[in-house]
Amino acid sequence: MSQPRRTSRHRAWTALTLPALLCVLAACSGSPTSDAAASRTPSASPTPSGPPGTLFDDFRYSGPEDPSLAANGWEVRAGGGGPGIKDTWSGGGAGFPTDPTAQGGRVLQLQSSTDGTKQGTKQAEVQTTGTPLFTGTFAARVYLSDKPVSGRNGDHVVETFFPISASDSSPNYSELDYEYLPNGGWGSVGPQLDTTSWFKADPPDRVTRALKKQRLEGWHIMMITFMDGKATYSLDGKDLFTSSGKYVPREKMDMHFSNWFIDLPFTGGSRTWNMKVNWFYYKADEAVSHADVKNTVDGFYSAGTHHINTVPKS
Template sequence: MHSRSSRVRMGVLTAAAVVTAAGGLVVTGNALAGTDATTTAAACGAFFDDFIYSSTADAAFTAHRWRTRGYAGGPGVPGATWSAANVSFTDVDGQRVAQLRGSTDGTAAGTTQAEFYQTERRFFEGTYAARIKLSDTPVSGPDGDHVNQTFFAMGPVQRFDYDPLYSELDFTEYLPNGGWGTAGPTNYQTSYNGFRADPWDPYNASDAQDGSLAGWHTIVGQAVDGRVTYFVDGVRVAEHTVDYKDGSRSVFPRVEMGLNFNLWFIDLAGHSGGRATYQEHVDWVYYADEEAVSPAELEARTAAYRSAGTARADTLGSC
């Protein structure tokens, strides 16, 4: 476990076995892209997955600490089903990728959502990245549903309202048909300190960009030295340090988090009839512990993994 006297960490950081690793990929430091600041943290391992699996029943999928969600609860439409069958692996645009699938007939009972996640919370200060194919239209059925396609990191659930240890970084929440008061395609980045669920009252910082993001994109979040910086395709789109409510709380993570991808429906207000089915695809995911990695450098690192035939690697806990 790393020593950080200035921050609180929860959970156990266990030494992880290296599946395979390309030499020299884990230890190179990088400037904080798009700013004049540099990280003072030392590299402490990396996590990579190219999502080359036959199915979620593949022993390698669970061995690499992935699970699919099948239990009820939020977020999303109350009463909707989170189905493990909605996560699969398929070939898209010449690559093996993870596929999340969600559908709705306009009723809670007829709505299914998808999520898969890391079972251990081992991700804290460092660089998070994923290559994701977002979609604006359903693969079948009428368009218009308020669907959310995501990549995020989150710690344990709140112990109480406005829990100051709550930690969540939403690297992308893409709403192709709007929602949350927007009418068109919108992409959000949100960093949380804590919140009250009912009525909704968050301490967070949140930014959004309007316009379509249909297609493949590299999503990056750097959480380093008290600042969270978000990038889409190498362009810095948001930077967060404190909440936007009154600036009284840091939105930098305070506990170790897990990695998550999900696809869910905000509400049923946009449904226009029949059954509509939406998809999100994930090509790869990467995390560099205690390191600010520029978007260009992380693209080079993931390309090096692939050229070396490295389907997955895990050196977290190496220092």
């Protein structure tokens, strides 16, 4: 069962390095040193282009301090707050490596690690900012992990994809969660995929459905469609859960990807967990099918399109 995500959680995000920040403010046109960054179209365009009401990104960045990352509306979290092991968020957990299993060959990687102590724990999260997301279709191709890439297995890790209110204390608090628990947690035995729609964070008021005893390591297209007063979660084209009534968003949200630990069940030896995101796609005010999402994203890749944002800002 998911815990309140915003309780005791405050935002503390990485800042751009000074040269990168000055570069963004000056709209500099110098080419990045990375071939990945160099392949991107300049992102600070005054006139958004592309299909209307669309946000798409394939995460071709050189690193968390790439000026294009912030210019395209992404933030990397660092520092304080929950959930999980409080105050252990690390900006260094976000990377953009090549991956031959990914469409286009590149991913956003969220790497979390622990040795079983708070001092030895690092959690990772990346979110959108400045683009309000509400009704429509949210989709991402996500790689879920059943085991660490190094070290002993057994951590209660949570691999997540979720739109959520920008304010912790909003009276119209809204959140729609995918949470994969390969080793369980909160008293459950894994593997388990929780889909949870929130009405209120504190005290917790939500509805949830769990897909249990299915190992999901590998790539999956995870979708949430919020239209006509219903929020529907689907995995690889198969509907998992629909919430309605008060358990649907009431205000615009940001999109988050996060990899964190519920608790620290054992010490002794470091272990590292990777979650990967191939691409993210949002279509405002439309219910888009799994097949159409895939076809649309395939078209972006074929055209060499790395980023689109034509979502209205208000």
